[in-house]
Each structure stands twice: as C-alpha cells, then as structure tokens.
Amino acid sequence: MKFEFIKVHGSGNDFLLIDELSGNELFTEEERAKAARFLCDRDHGPGADGILFILKNRHADAVMRVFNADGSEASMCGNGLRCAGRYVCEKLGKDSAVIETKKADLLVQKFQDINEGVTTYNVEISPVLFNLGALPLNLPQETLFNEKITDLSEELLFTAVAVPNPHLIAIVGENELQGSLQKELSEKINKPNNLFPDGVNVSFVKPLAEGHIYVRTFERGVGFTNACGTAMSASSLVTCLNGLNKINQAITVYNDGGMVQCIVKNLDDSYKIELIGNATFLYSATGEVDFAMGTATFTDVHDFGEQELYANLQKKAKEFIAVHE
Numbered sequence: 001m002k003f004e005f006i007k008v009h010g011s012g013n014d015f016l017l018i019d020e021l022s023g024n025e026l027f028t029e030e031e032r033a034k035a036a037r038f039l040c041d042r043d044h045g046p047g048a049d050g051i052l053f054i055l056k057n058r059h060a061d062a063v064m065r066v067f068n069a070d071g072s073e074a075s076m077c078g079n080g081l082r083c084a085g086r087y088v089c090e091k092l093g094k095d096s097a098v099i100e101t102k103k104a105d106l107l108v109q110k111f112q113d114i115n116e117g118v119t120t121y122n123v124e125i126s127p128v129l130f131n132l133g134a135l136p137l138n139l140p141q142e143t144l145f146n147e148k149i150t151d152l153s154e155e156l157l158f159t160a161v162a163v164p165n166p167h168l169i170a171i172v173g174e175n176e177l178q179g180s181l182q183k184e185l186s187e188k189i190n191k192p193n194n195l196f197p198d199g200v201n202v203s204f205v206k207p208l209a210e211g212h213i214y215v216r217t218f219e220r221g222v223g224f225t226n227a228c229g230t231a232m233s234a235s236s237l238v239t240c241l242n243g244l245n246k247i248n249q250a251i252t253v254y255n256d257g258g259m260v261q262c263i264v265k266n267l268d269d270s271y272k273i274e275l276i277g278n279a280t281f282l283y284s285a286t287g288e289v290d291f292a293m294g295t296a297t298f299t300d301v302h303d304f305g306e307q308e309l310y311a312n313l314q315k316k317a318k319e320f321i322a323v324h325e
Contacts, residue, residue: 010079012257078229226257
C-alpha cells in the first residue's frame with residue numbers, strides 16, 4: 001500500500017500526517033494500528049511518536065485521529081493538533097478551523113510567531129476533568145491534588161487530571177529530575193497494574209522562574225518524548241492551582257524539544273487551556289507499508305526547510321534552562 005505523508009512536529013514531538021480528507025479512507029481500523037507500529041519504528045521506517053490521520057467531517061472542518069507508536073489510539077494530542085490544524089487551515093485557506101478529536105471539537109487558530117519564522121498555532125485544550133474516574137485512577141476518593149501515592153513514592157506529591165488524556169503530575173526539584181524515579185514509576189503504571197488500568201502520562205515539573213516552567217513527560221504508548229502538548233497544558237494548570245503561576249497569564253513551558261506557551265482560563269465551573277506553539281513541517285514523502293511482511297519504507301522526500309528556523313527557538317530555550325538550573 002502506497003500513500004503520501006508529511007513529517008511534522010510540535011516541540012520536537014513528531015508525527016506522520018496522513019490526509020484522508022477526500023473521504024476515501026486509506027486504512028481499515030486494524031491497519032491503522034499496524035501502520036503506526038511499522039511506520040513509527042525509527043530503526044526500520046521513517047520514525048515518529050505517532051500518526052495523525054486527518055479525515056473528513058460533516059460538522060467540523062476535519063477529524064484528527066492520533067495513533068501512538070505502539071498502535072494504541074490517543075484521546076487527544078496537543079502538539080499533534082497544532083500540526084493538524086495548520087494543515088487543515090492551509091488546505092482550506094483559513095486562519096482558524098474546528099477539529100474533531102475523540103472527546104471534543106476544538107478550535108485551532110493561526111497565531112503570531114512564537115519565534116522569528118516559526119509557524120505558530122494556538123489550540124484549545126479541553127475538557128479539563130479532575131474526577132479520578134475520568135483517567136481512570138483506582139483510589140478510594142474522588143480527586144487527587146498534591147497527595148502521596150505511597151505505591152509510587154513516599155516523598156512526591158501528585159495531582160491527577162484528564163485533559164482529556166490522563167495525566168499524573170508532580171512538581172519536583174533538580175534532584176528528582178536527574179534521578180531514575182520518573183522512569184521507574186512511569187513504566188510501572190503503564191504496564192498491567194491496579195492503579196491505572198489504562199496507563200497514564202507522567203510529568204515531572206520544575207519551576208524555573210515566575211511564568212516559566214520545565215516539563216518532562218513519559219507519554220503513555222510512547223515513552224519519554226521531547227514534549228507532550230496535553231501534559232504541558234495540564235502541568236501549567238497544576239502550577240496555577242499551586243499558586244506558582246497565574247490564571248489568564250502566559251506561562252512559557254520549556255521541554256526537551258523547545259518551548260511553548262500556555263494560558264490557563266478559569267471558566268464558571270471549570271478550566272480550559274490555550275496551548276501556543278510551533279507547527280513545523282519537516283518533509284513530505286511517499287510511504288509504503290507491507291502489512292504481510294510488517295515493513296515500512298519511504299521515498300520521494302521533499303524537505304520544507306523549516307527546521308533551521310525552529311533550531312533557533314531550541315537554542316533560545318536551552319540557554320534559558322541553563323541559566324535557571
């Protein structure tokens with residue numbers, strides 16, 4: 001099977017974007033999961049954290065379905081949504097679009113460049129859910145805010161929130177970041193376990209300065225990634241709830257792939273978050289998957305020439321982190 005794709009990334013969180021807007025779906029449900037496993041293999045295929053399938057929709061401008069590298073389907077992906085939103089907006093000749101995700105229809109808007117020459121989009125992250133049943137997290141209580149989970153750590157305080165992807169967040173210092181605890185507990189609760197039956201994204205958050213945080217995420221279905229959009233959004237919210245940052249003010253979030261900005265909005269009885277960051281197109285190519293052989297190849301690569309400009313943003317982000325370590 002042959003098809004066209006675009007390699008894209010948001011904060012270094014990279015994806016293969018496949019256009020099925022014509023209404024002629026290229027893959028069966030079973031093939032989508034297999035294609036993700038084969039194509040996202042960095043040793044034998046083009047490699048990526050996941051695949052963004054862009055499909056036709058009757059009430060929104062498009063549908064985005066996200067399949068992780070292990071073949072599982074994600075409820076949402078903030079970094080992927082920026083890239084999908086850019087693709088749809090440019091294809092339709094618009095500055096904004098409504099994209100249907102698994103749990104909600106979300107607004108995507110072109111935004112002023114976060115750094116010179118870096119194409120930037122603002123996406124809505126919602127709904128925000130604190131009830132543990134939304135993750136799910138099996139504890140004998142309704143919510144978890146700055147509390148210990150002794151099966152995971154005797155010292156760390158965790159907050160659980162779904163946006164709508166499930167997230168477990170701890171505010172930490174440099175020692176916790178440098179140690180192995182995040183990897184160990186993340187792997188534990190993303191294997192069969194009693195606490196998180198569906199797994200969970202685990203983020204360690206280090207405050208750098210007022211309005212500036214660093215977030216590292218072990219992403220369910222992927223492992224450690226350069227960045228996770230919903231994790232950075234949820235982490236920004238948690239820092240606001242802890243009084244470290246302010247509602248309605250931009251928070252710069254640094255990650256291993258660069259940086260984004262998040263603005264936490266307080267609604268009448270809930271929250272929503274604006275995630276602002278790059279939507280970088282790396283290259284287009286022709287892909288081919290042999291499902292019988294379990295192989296994936298790609299040819300006819302055309303580089304968009306955007307990564308060099310994004311590298312300037314990465315340099316700026318690394319310099320800020322180095323000063324505030």
